Amino acid sequence: MAGHGAEAAVTGIGLITPAGIGVPANWDRLRAAEPAAAPDPGLAGLLVDFACRVQGFDADAELGRRIAWRLDRYVQLALVAAREALADSRLSPRDWDGARVGVVLGNALGGTATYEQQTRTLHEEGPEHVSPMLVPMAAINMVAGQVAMDCGALGPNLVTATACASGTTAIGTARDLLRSGACDVVITGGTEASLTPAIVSGFARMGALSRRTDAPAAASRPFDAGRDGFVIAEGAAALVLERAADARARGARIRARISGYGASADAHHATAPDPQGAGAERAIRAALSDAGVMPDEVDHVNAHGTSTPLNDIIEARVLSRVLGGRAAVTSTKGVTGHCLGAAGAIEAVYTVLAVQEGTIPPTANLDTLDPEVELDVVTKAPRKLSIGAAMSNSFGFGGQNAVLVVTAP
Known part of the structure; x- marks a missing residue:
């Protein structure tokens, strides 16, 4: 595998997902294939009343009441994940040149919990009772801004919004900032916390969500013949990226490398994938080319694998067409559900762990493989497997596709 010198070293990771708070808890639950979907009191009475929520998260305890009260949950989750990733990287904001540190995070929907709450306040109590914090809490860009404030990152600062590919797009964009020389360190990843009545109802009315209300834990079943939709989820992931040479020079542990990134548009439909998967295939081939990795060198794929009838079969056909049958494929959404704009970042971290540990977590709830897969x-x-090169796929509404190639250090 001859790379193009564009690798970014992953020196820190952080996770806060329905599978657990912190990287160790996530990895344990993922390998156990224990689904996180459960009835959700916040969704009681809706068409779909279950989800994958982060359990046991106490923002006041994690961040302090003074900070937590003025942040929407989607920012709270990201801050905790970013702090874990920075601690893991052993980089100290006290020692770095902040102007050389960037933040690129993915998010799809912004602070919907704040927006829905304040809209109720507007209608029930009047405009004089709407919080002056509404805009800074709900705006989609604020998560990158808040992470920068938390750690003194003074370089380029932005949020990528490509629906369910947002986290993957963020990591690819962060890698490009290192490649261009604009940054020496980039804190990247994705976050989402939109388990709110209006958003969940919108997805339900669209027909995207599983209706397995009698058995929520079995509802997210990627590639299974009985799948009927995804389970909506929340969560956040963060990665610290540096140029490999810089990481080695400071004696950092390199968990894995982001060696390739590819992106494309279907230009087909707002919510349905291209029936031929042509856009997804372009993104996959672009990522492999960028990494200098041949299709037959890919050992593992963390699939987008949403558990929807259309996505899973189209993605499977594309993977068969491009890679053949050699790569060991998993979808971790069987455990976590679909974390929307955070999904790609969470799955990128899972892919890094798979490469580092030589272990592929199983696809939860896969009882009967769809015969077309x-x-x-x-x-x-x-499955224990020595992984030289792995791929993480993300495909979003709007036909926005993003793919990463992750390689061993």
Whole structure:
């Protein structure tokens, strides 16, 4: 595998997802294939009343009441993940040149919990009772701004919004900032916290969500013949990226490398994928080319694998077409559900862990592989495998596709 000198070293990771708070808890639950979907009191009475929510998260305890009260949940989750990733990287904001540190985070929907709450306040109590914090709490850009404030990152600062590909787009964009020389360190990843009545109702009315209300834990079942939609989720992931040479020079542990990034548009439909998967294929081939990795060198794929009838079969066909049947495929959404704009970042971290640990977590709830899925999908138990190159796929509404290639250090 001859790379193009564009690799970014992953020196820190942080996770806060329905699978757990912190990287170790996530990795344990993922390997156990224990689904996180459960009835959600906040969704009681809706068409779909279950979700994958981060359990046990106490923003006041994690961030302090003074900070937590003025942040929407989607920012709270991102801050905690970013702090874990920075601690893991052993970089100290006290020592770095902040102007050389960037922040690029993915998010799809912004502070919807704040927006819905304040809209109720407007209608029930009047305009004079709307919070002056509404805009800074709900605006989609604020998560990158708040992370920068938290750690003194003074370089380029932005949020990528490509629906369910947002986190993956963010990581690819962060890698490009390192490649261009604009930054020496980039804190990247994605976040989402939109388990709110209006958003969940919108997805339900669209027909995107599983209706398995009698058995929520079994509802997210990627590539299974009985899948009927995704389970909506929340969460955040953060990665600290540096140029590999810089990381080695400071004696950092390199968990894995982001060696390739590819992106494309279907230009087909607002919510349905291109029936031929042409856009997804372009993104995959672009990422492989960028990394200098041949299709037959890909050992593992963390699939987008949403558990929807259309997505899973189209993605499977594309993977078969591009990679053949060699790569060991998993979808971690069987455990976490679909974390929307955070999904790609969360799954990128899971892919980094798979490469680092030589272990592919199984696809939860996969009882009967759809006969049209001609892939080696890992199920029932983790699979030990030495992974030289892996791929993480994300495909979003609007036909926005993003793919990462992750390689061993």
